[in-house]
Amino acid sequence: MTESLTALSQRNEAFWIGLALFLLSVITPESLLLGGIGLSRLLIIVGGGILLVRTFVGCYRILKTTAVAGAIGYREGQHNGR
Numbered sequence: 001m002t003e004s005l006t007a008l009s010q011r012n013e014a015f016w017i018g019l020a021l022f023l024l025s026v027i028t029p030e031s032l033l034l035g036g037i038g039l040s041r042l043l044i045i046v047g048g049g050i051l052l053v054r055t056f057v058g059c060y061r062i063l064k065t066t067a068v069a070g071a072i073g074y075r076e077g078q079h080n081g082r
Contacts, residue, residue: 011054018050 025043032039 021047
């Protein structure tokens, strides 16, 4: 149970960090440069990247859980039918 709560907390933290970076890019002036790249653009790329990865990981986990539950249900249905 503790491992599940820790993993959930880490996923939530990644989401909030990505969202904060993305929103911070809106208030960052475009004239600020970091290594030749605008800081605002860099924050959009990093924050948006984190949010996209979190979305894909969440979808993958939902689909994986659904597939496993479907396989188990199918096997139980086949076993009960005999």
